[in-house]
Amino acid sequence: MKKFDDDRYISHLSIDCVIFGYRDKELKVLISKFKFGKGSWSLPGGYILKTEGIDKAASRILKERTGLENIYLEQFRVFGDENRIVNSRYKDTIKSELTKFDPQRFDADVTDWLTSRFVCIGYYALVDISKVNPQNGEFDEYLEWRSIRDLPEMIHDHSEILTVALDALRQNLDQKLIGFNLLPETFTMREVQELYEAVYNRPFVITNFQKKILDLNVLERLEKKFTGAANKAPYLYRFKK
Amino acid sequence: MKKFDDDRYISHLSIDCVIFGYRDKELKVLISKFKFGKGSWSLPGGYILKTEGIDKAASRILKERTGLENIYLEQFRVFGDENRIVNSRYKDTIKSELTKFDPQRFDADVTDWLTSRFVCIGYYALVDISKVNPQNGEFDEYLEWRSIRDLPEMIHDHSEILTVALDALRQNLDQKLIGFNLLPETFTMREVQELYEAVYNRPFVITNFQKKILDLNVLERLEKKFTGAANKAPYLYRFKK
DNA sequence: GCAAAAGTGTTTTTCCTACACCCATGC
């Protein structure tokens, strides 16, 4: 394999993505079992081409891992402490494992570049989890949807990045009406409520929740959904474009 | 003068600061009459040392221009469009004027560096305007406090950055109780109200405003302030630490 | 009919707004 071409990218600047999905009444995050650094977990990330806008770079990185385009994306914070990588206890392991893995592709220059000081722009993404087909990146052993209530130890400051992303999501979910990006095309009111309960980790009163959401006037009611259960069939809704 | 040492800084990454102050019932921004680029206006900004955290860099840049330390600072957005500098109509003028101004300090390498593509981290700062003693930076002809209702044309995308900063301030003023950073140590309730009116550009009902602020329970009431005016003396307040 | 869940309507509470009123101050 040919040498990793760090020269195409802006140095010392990276993007990390917190990809949120929703399934089984749980808010989930797509994280990567990292090939290097003792098999720790990491957020999907990447670098910015010298000729590429940062939103474009984030979209590209997401496309690579999820296969999806036009994903809902929000920049939420820059992480730029001078020691965030340099003092990381993963740094040296990663460096030596990279070299061992492929000395052609990762020579000393490249591993220095990869493990140097990085300022990281954090983005979070909201996806319809059923549409995602996770694709390993170059540094991923595999990707996995993990519940936000059951997160493993993560590399560098990625746990902190994730926490800040979740805070930002909680702040924006209501205000910007972005929650529907986590649901399929059509959904019942109960599903919306369960999503909110998963994000905020607290119950809502069903009748008031329904009123609140319908009063927003952003949903259109479709036909009923007959599940075969012995109870009244709920309406399906769709987000108005 | 010796050559501008771009090698100390992370390349393609900059910080711009929107410094808010409050005086004469108006919200003001400290902006710089730029020495180059036809004397346009610009936001105070700077670069990040390779060994320096970004918050630290922002503090340093602010210290240089205002003389103050421990300023309230908030990161609010990254501006990373690939064309934000490259396609700017100011780029070529700035480049040639820099060279003419000091060919030793700004040779071709340096001017290329300075006018290359930059990703810019936006910070806003809140200061007690009476404590600021504006200091020109290397590229400033002079600095000036301008009302947000009377802003000049600005270089590159600095007008947009300013607009986004003001939006972020409006979002956070209430929520994070940061407004008091714009006021002196002690202040009357009316002064708080006038500050809010300046920021949001709308009137508040005085009685209800007072109740709202006092109910936050973050102010302590001090002695009265006798102004010599023929009316009841208002209380002074101080922000509880 | 019955259990389960959906959905609607009503009451209660809380919060916000408007406004009337009293208070301190200097002349």
Add this chain to the structure above:
DNA sequence: GCATGGGTGTAGGAAAAACACTTTTGC
């Protein structure tokens, strides 16, 4: 006393929360 602005109390209304009730569905 009086004009001026500071500060408090209260009534009305809108929005949110709590709760009671009706409807639909499959067995």
